[in-house]
Amino acid sequence: xxxxxxxxxxxxxxxxxxxxxxxxxxxxxxxxxxxxxxxxxxxxxxxxxxxxxxxxxxxxxxxxxxxxxxxxxxxxxxxxxxxxxxxxxxxxxxxxxxxxxxxxxxxxxxxxxxxxxxxxxxxxxxxxxxxxxxxxxxxxxxxxxxxxxxxxx
Amino acid sequence: xxxxxxxxxxxxxxxxxxxxxxxxxxxxxxxxxxxxxxxxxxxxxxxxxxxxxxxxxxxxxxxxxxxxxxxxxxxxxxxxxxxxxxxxxxxxxxxxxxxxxxxxxxxxxxxxxxxxxxxxxxxxxxxxxxxxxxxxxxxxxxxxxxxxxxxxxxxxxxxxxxxxxxxx
Numbered sequence: 001x002x003x004x005x006x007x008x009x010x011x012x013x014x015x016x017x018x019x020x021x022x023x024x025x026x027x028x029x030x031x032x033x034x035x036x037x038x039x040x041x042x043x044x045x046x047x048x049x050x051x052x053x054x055x056x057x058x059x060x061x062x063x064x065x066x067x068x069x070x071x072x073x074x075x076x077x078x079x080x081x082x083x084x085x086x087x088x089x090x091x092x093x094x095x096x097x098x099x100x101x102x103x104x105x106x107x108x109x110x111x112x113x114x115x116x117x118x119x120x121x122x123x124x125x126x127x128x129x130x131x132x133x134x135x136x137x138x139x140x141x142x143x144x145x146x147x148x149x150x151x152x153x
Numbered sequence: 154x155x156x157x158x159x160x161x162x163x164x165x166x167x168x169x170x171x172x173x174x175x176x177x178x179x180x181x182x183x184x185x186x187x188x189x190x191x192x193x194x195x196x197x198x199x200x201x202x203x204x205x206x207x208x209x210x211x212x213x214x215x216x217x218x219x220x221x222x223x224x225x226x227x228x229x230x231x232x233x234x235x236x237x238x239x240x241x242x243x244x245x246x247x248x249x250x251x252x253x254x255x256x257x258x259x260x261x262x263x264x265x266x267x268x269x270x271x272x273x274x275x276x277x278x279x280x281x282x283x284x285x286x287x288x289x290x291x292x293x294x295x296x297x298x299x300x301x302x303x304x305x306x307x308x309x310x311x312x313x314x315x316x317x318x319x320x321x
Binding site: 090 | 160161163164165166169170173174176177180181184223321
């Protein structure tokens with residue numbers, strides 16, 4: 001009983017904190033962010049498991065966490081409004097080749113990060129070669145290159 | 154809802170996004186307030202969580218009135234040697250203070266522990282010293298969360314009221 005409640009509370013808290021932190025927080029797996037994630041998981045594990053190291057407790061917690069994940073995916077699938085709030089929506093920081101500084105600032109994304117994504121994912125060299133750059137729900141930046149059929153505005 | 158861009162099929166909604174950013178900033182503010190509360194000790198273990206009950210010259214106790222479950226906690230008693238009779242001092246704890254507690258150590262060790270209806274008594278041998286007060290420390294962990302309130306009494310001294318809130 002207590003394990004399940006602990007699992008639900010910790011899941012809800014982590015979900016809330018990561019949602020508030022924004023899409024870009026811990027979205028990249030730089031060595032430092034990886035270490036940070038490991039520390040967070042270690043801290044969480046101690047609060048969740050407490051002193052009960054039994055297999056039954058572990059099974060209960062795993063089922064609680066996976067069950068919550070399934071429940072959330074069902075809610076997101078059934079309700080678009082819930083999905084918007086639980087998962088967020090993609091946000092374009094470059095639209096039709098124009099860098100949107102205001103959105104970039106809000107999303108804590110700068111032009112150099114967009115250019116890095118453009119270089120690594122599409123082999124692009126300059127901002128004017130990008131048609132759309134979008135911060136996706138998982139925090140990654142996706143790039144749609146400008147092609148011959150869509151001339152510069 | 155922003156006018157759809159026909160060149161890209163994307164589920165974008167700037168109105169929702171603005172609302173979400175506002176909620177995000179409020180969330181940051183709440184986190185900052187909670188962190189400040191944590192630093193000040195309002196979530197336990199800090200300047201604002203410490204408390205004292207009783208008269209320092211006779212019988213008094215230092216404890217954290219805000220504590221956390223499963224975290225090390227203690228009651229630090231300061232006892233005037235004059236309270237001892239026949240070289241012994243007995244502290245009587247209301248059972249409410251010990252019900253959901255995992256006792257870890259008592260320093261110095263009591264010579265006798267006696268259970269009664271609604272209380273537990275700990276008897277300590279005390280040297281017939283004068284001057285500086287004796288210190289008795291109970292180290293324990295709260296097993297659960299919630300409000301804990303009870304009295305500790307010793308013969309010849311005013312009862313001490315211990316009032317704690319234990320966070321989960």
